[in-house]
Amino acid sequence: MKWSSDILNYLRRLRGNSSEAVLTRKAGGAFFINALGTAIAFGLQVLLARLLGVTDFGKYIYVITWINLLVMVGKLGLDTTSLRLLPGYSSHGQWHLLRGYVRYSTGVAVMSSVGIGMGLAIVVTVSRDLLEAGLVPVFIIGATLLPLTVFLVLRCVQLQAFRYIVLSQVPQVILRPLLLGLALVVVSVFRDGTVPAGQAMMLNVVTTVLVAVVVMVTARRVLPREFFVGPRERENGIWRGIALPMLLITSFNIVLNQTDMLMVGSLLTAREAGIYGGVSRIAMLIPLAIVLVNLVTAPVIAELYSCGRLSQLQRMTTRVAWGSVVVSMPLFLVVVTIPQNLLRVFGSEFIGGTEALVILACGRLVIALTGSAGYLMSMSDHQKRAAYILGLTAMLDVALCAGLVPRFGIEGAATASTATSVVWCVAMVVDARRMTGISATIVDFQRLRKSA
Secondary structure (H helix, E strand, C coil): CHHHHHHHHHHHHCCCHHCCCCHHHHHHHHHCCCCCHHHHHHHHHHHHHHHHHHHHHHHHHHHHHHHHHHHHHHCCCHHHHHHHHHHHHCCCHHHHHHHHHHHHHHHHHHHHHHHHHHHHHHHCCCCHHHHCCCCHHHHHHHHHHHHHHHHHHHHHHHHHHHHHHHHHHHHHHHHHHHHHHHHHHHHHHCCCCCCCCCHHHHHHHHHHHHHHHHHHHHHHCCCCCCHCCCCCCCHHHHHHHHHHHHHHHHHHHHHHHHHHHHHHHHHHHHHHHHHHHHHHHHHHCCHHHHHHHHHHHHHHHHHHHHCHHHHHHHHHHHHHHHHHHHHHHHHHHHHCCCHHCCCEEEHHHHHHHHHHHHHHHHHHHHHHCCCHHHHHHHCCCCCHHHHHHHHHHHHHHHHHHHHEEEECCCCHHHHHHHHHHHHHHHHHHHHHHHCCCCCCCCCCCCHHHHHH
């Protein structure tokens, strides 16, 4: 935690004035909320694995992975665009455009996700003979979760756009997993300690509805009256032009991170998908520090780069990279030293993923060591180049998984994911250095040149 506090204090010094320092403190609060939420989410995964068993856990994780991917498509990049547009509209008193964008983005995203959900339900129903027994009802229930999640995300982003940063994170990161965990425990009491995948998915739907209601009530209380009342004006063409690159970056990023799980669920058994789900959840802890810190540093990267304060930007990214090394390296060593003990937390059946966990941990370590390379690209007007790199590496990931998973099982999926992570990280670091002059690693080339 000392490293994160040092980073936040350093960001305050970079920001300079008191209003921005307040924003930085709010971002720091979001950091700790997300850190706590990650711990809760990990505990929820362990609870699911224990209550569902390895096979039903595999079905649940496989379907949730598809839903998360389709949520990114259903949002159409309009959530990220909200963060870019709404603060400007409100600060310039353009409430008519703000209200128009809120109505437009919510309507378009929810309707597109409803259509995607209906399409998913039809496809799995028609293809029921190709799917493992019991997957179809889980998919159909999951399809109803899709538009609910999109609506919830958009409402939380609107709170974030008005600088209610912590308040925007709590519903999804804390409240939703806690309610789902509580519901799972209650249902398991009446089912002799077990919960099938379909019921777990239904409980997810119910808790998402409850959290969405909480967010709507909260928004009504804290957002200004002008947000809700008054005429609306639209600039659909401008909004779509901003949203498309954001959609591509987000979608490619999700594909890059979820292809291995999707391929395992599609080409192997639900039991193997369950084991790999546990493996991936443990491996994701290694780059956790850099993921959480990037939530805070991303807007600062954009600000420093746009103002031409490159030396300060380099010092910040170097410090972030060093902090990530300090945190992630011990986690990596723990994972590769006692992988079986960690997998036993999910259940004895998960020990079969030991080799896959060691392989996947190597890829996650590479991600941790490359700091903020991806954000250096997307936050410095090079988002199209970032989308291009992400698209190519996502296709590489699909190709490698298709070739390795049928032959080597979950170890093949881990190998494909690790190889793709290395390619993506190297490409991002090299391009970020070439286009911005900033190194995203622990090596500060500007300081090296001066010392030479």
